[in-house]
Amino acid sequence: MNFLSELRARLSQALTGLVDDPAPYVGMLKPAQDAKFGDFQANCAMSLKGVLNKPPRDIATLIVSRLSLDDLCEPPEIAGPGFINFRLKTDQIATATQQLIRDDRLGVAPVTEPRTYVVDFSGPNVAKPMHVGHLRSTVIGHALDKILRFLGHTVISDNHVGDWGTxxxxxxxxxxxxxxxxxxxxxxxxxxxxxxxxxxxxxxxxxxxxxxxxxxxxxxxxxxxxxxxxxxxxxxxxxxxxxxxxxxxxxxxxxxxxxxxxxxxxxxxxxxxxxxxxxxxxxxxxxxxxxxxxxxxxxGDAENQTLWDQFIPQCLAELQKMYARFDLKFDHTLGESHFNPLLAGVVEDLLQRGIATESDGAICVFVDGFAAPFIIRKANGAYTYATTDLATVQYRVKEWQADVILYVVDARQSEHFQQLFATCRKIGFDTVDMRHVSFGTVLGEDNRAFKTRSGDTIGLESLLDEAIDHARIIVRKNIDGKVHGADLSASEIDEIAKVVGIGGIIYADLHHNRDSDYVFSWEKMLAKTGDTATYIQYAYARAQGIFNKQSIDINSLRCQSQNIHISRLEERTLALQLIGFQSALLDVVTDYRPHYLTQYLFKLANDFATFYEECPVLKEADAGIRQSRLLLCDLTARILKKGLELLGIEVREIM
RNA sequence: GCGCCCGUAGCUCAGCUGGAUAGAGCAGCGGAUUUCUAAUCCGCCGGUCGGGGGUUCGAAUCCCUCCGGGCGUACCA
Missing domain, CATH: 1.10.287 (Helix Hairpins)
Incomplete structure (x- = not known):
């Protein structure tokens, strides 16, 4: 049950007859911005003042009288200038939560109209080791790739590596x-x-x-x-x-x-x-x-081609080592070189159709609103990445039937993409939706962008190693400090350190709105408290700890008992958050912003921590409540694990 | 010059298809521990949302303008 869409449907019914088009007003029903106002709020009465020529509170009263939702909610309350506040009936929350127990998809229904996405991300230059500048594209692209797949879209990930340039x-x-x-x-x-x-x-x-x-x-x-x-x-x-x-x-x-x-x-x-x-x-x-x-x-020089043929596999293998650390596999790695045979044809075609013209010896597409031309062949005859990108779009549309192409690339290239998209429209690629999923720059301590060619950029390899080393020290210290800590072998500690260190780096990047620039800092990357991967991973481990403590068989628990009892506020808050997983993923996908998922997971982990403090599970005397709480722990763990996995972050059962 | 982005608590950032007293984390302060793992929880402190004007019943959010910062801007990708 998706309460938001259900409530909106009911509101739409109530508005039918009052206004011509209820849709914009229905969209004004949203999750409550503050729990004290209930679970959802409708803000449409104020906007309807001018339409219905009545005071907003009267309009709110009218709407409420036309709404039928006794089955879902407590009686709605009208507050302030005309807000309508809805509070779900607790048994409705319990029922919805119960439905997740045997649902492998954790309440996330596959999309009804799957689309074919090409996600173009990472795209390093194979000639150089990857550095922090490559982190964002890799991590954001990986997350979007996984989330879109989980939602049921067809996703083709393509690493458009630089293997053919200067x-x-x-x-x-x-x-x-x-x-x-x-x-x-x-x-x-x-x-x-x-x-x-x-x-x-x-x-x-x-x-x-x-x-x-x-x-x-x-x-x-x-x-x-x-x-x-x-x-x-x-x-x-x-x-x-x-x-x-x-x-x-x-x-x-x-x-x-x-x-x-x-x-x-x-x-x-x-x-x-x-x-x-x-x-x-x-x-x-x-x-x-x-x-x-x-x-x-x-x-086509034979000697250089031979050298290139010799270098490329080695370079790609080196890249794979890095991707393996992120557990990242691309469907395709079609670099610039792959499109070389198509470039001449692209330029020829655009010239013939009058889309491109010669200017100062270069072949250019002039796009309205841009002073600089989109150069598809330089005066010396060489092609540019504009040409390659055009050929790549053609390929993706023809060979893969792409509906959407996402370019997870630095914001500094936004003009290039605007020109590319405009040129594609001129060519007639109007069925494919192309999006520049841009992101801010990783800055150095001096607040200036890392320079790709300066010697002192931090390599991604050493970044990950250092994060893990740091994490290992913290893991050791924590384990040693535990009153009831588990005895862990050195290799188990290494495993935890790896997951915590790399997860920390991924999360530090993803939890920002992608548009923001951020200053690279070890302190932030490796912070172990607050809104971090570690916090969420730890919540997962605590939930698992409950099951491990008494060797509870989770599978049989899920089968035998499926009653969620909600008697305490902490249980209600947690359950409500659990049933919002789908909504969080859909939010991510509307504007390709993974930080909505990190926010959701942090809130879920926090709600769980509060629940964990206040609601005893194993010590609970009432067997029904105990079972119910065990199920809440299980659902929390499953959603935390799945959510982190969609971000490319792993978990461990013991931390 | 032109174009794009940014300016929110001491710090790092959410919020920006307009909605109620602007939210988190960190830092600071104060509580909770014979623990279902304290890598935790609870509370407090903290903001002229860069400035000014406008639109609106209502603006951090939309429009204009100014200030401050970043990035891009014809043959690198």
């Missing part, structure tokens, strides 16, 4: 000129990553060298602009525009100085290292030559 030219160049064979034998991916960083660093060294005078000039210009602006502003202190211009000049100067300083720092890093310096001197054209290696690869 960075591969760098690796190939590095491999040809700088490789350390012993290191490559020992750990090929590690050596390739080193080569990538090296080529990138040397390339930057030269590029920045040519840019340095311009950067210095812009600092000089910005300084003069600032002096002028300040002088003008001082003469007319009352002029706000002048003051603003002065502030802007100040900021511009600071940006110019920062940019120069950063360039100088990168130059210095090379100059201070004789070995690097001599490599840099020996390869003055490195950036250009690396780009040429990419071009050769794309043109």
């Amino acid at each position: 960075q591969f030219g760098m690796i190939i160049y590095g491999y040809k000129h700088f490789r350390d064979d012993a290191a490559y034998q020992a750990d090929p991916v590690r050596e390739l990553a080193r080569l990538y960083r090296l080529v990138n660093q040397l390339g930057d060294y030269h590029t920045l060298g040519t840019e340095l005078p311009a950067l210095e000039a812009s600092v000089t210009t910005a300084t003069r602009t600032l002096e002028l602006a300040q002088a003008t502003a001082t003469k007319k202190p009352e002029d706000k525009d002048l003051a603003r211009a002065a502030r802007k000049a100040q900021n511009d100067l600071k940006s110019a100085q920062d940019e120069l300083a950063s360039a100088q720092k990168k130059r210095q890093a090379v100059e201070n290292d004789p070995a690097l310096k001599s490599l840099a001197d020996a390869h003055p054209q490195i950036a250009e030559l690396a780009r040429a290696e990419t071009a050769k690869l794309h043109a």
Whole structure:
């Protein structure tokens, strides 16, 4: 029984005849924002004031008189300006809770109209080790993938890895000129990553060298602009525009100085290292030559293709190790390279249909509202990720019959996606619903985005390792501090530490609204109290502990006894939360926001903890109440476990 | 310049298809433990929702404007 939709249906009946279209008013019936107002509230009477020309409280009275819900609710109460408050009958809650006991789906009915979703997430560059910047896409995408599947949709997860771009030219160049064979034998991916960083660093060294005078000039210009602006502003202190211009000049100067300083720092890093310096001197054209290696690869050069064929499986295998730690498996890993054969056709088609035009030598789609064009072929003939993305959409629609494509990608790429979607509409892909599920940036301690190419980003591998190490210390301390703690072996402790550490990282990310930026911090990632994975995992372990204590057979319990007795407020609150699991999942899916599920689970764990304090289970003398409470524990544990699983987080029975 | 996003308690954030006294967690303070695992529970403290105007019976939420911050902005992905 979904009480919300049932109540809305009843309200709709009551409004029929009063208003032309009850739908918008029915939507104003919502879960109560505060438990003291009951379980649900209808806010439509105030809005109907202008429609029915009556005072809202009179309208509320009228609506209540037309409502028939004696079977579900206590008599509705009218409060404040005209709120209608509903309180469910407790036996109705009990009945609804009972229905979950033998329901494998825990009250979550499969959707009546399943759709085919392609979820595009993670998408790292295979040439480089994954770092914290890849965490959000991976974790959010994984959660959406699992939740959509559980709701009964057809989901195709696709890891659109970067395996064909500029960075591969760098690796190939590095491999040809700088490789350390012993290191490559020992750990090929590690050596390739080193080569990538090296080529990138040397390339930057030269590029920045040519840019340095311009950067210095812009600092000089910005300084003069600032002096002028300040002088003008001082003469007319009352002029706000002048003051603003002065502030802007100040900021511009600071940006110019920062940019120069950063360039100088990168130059210095090379100059201070004789070995690097001599490599840099020996390869003055490195950036250009690396780009040429990419071009050769794309043109079908045999040597580069062979190298690529050799590198790719190793890189993908390395990625799999990371995904295994998240227990994540993709249905497909169709990287950029997979779409290479389609790119020429895409451009040709758009040109022929007049959707794309040539501009400054590049083939572009001009999208209304965007100053910059959507470039699908560069002046030098190379394709861009715009081209690849267009080909990918075509593929997903034709081969997979996608109804919806979700792109779980950084918010900074939103313009790209708007242009991509607009271009797809021009092409005529109007049946597929494409959504950029964007998310905020992971920031460093300095409140600036992690730079993909800076050496000091934290690798995902070491992030997970460190989280587990931290967790192990805390797990040990907790176990040792228990009065009635279980004796756990070192390997059992390791298992718990793994689940707590990785779960903590996943949860720390997911519990934010995905739009928010967040500052990366060990403290937050590994917090063990409050609104964290650990808290929820612990609630699960406590519930399981009750069953383990007396070796209760849960299966037979579920079969024999199916009466939920609700006599205490804590039981009522817990039961009401239990029957809201479906609703929480549907909330996630309406706007692809997993944090609604973390909020639900935290509230459930908290309701359970309160219940656990106040309502004895095993010590309860009344056998019926004891059975009922055992069932509540069982349902809580099942929903916590399932909910966490949908977020990619595991549980352990003993913590 | 143009475009997008953000500004809510000391800190980290929810809430933003308008609804009742703005909610959580952390930190701080005070209680609860011969425990069904205290990785817990209960209570207290804490906010001009960046400022100002407007729409409305009602605005953190919608509109305008200003301030402050971030990001993007033609051949990287």
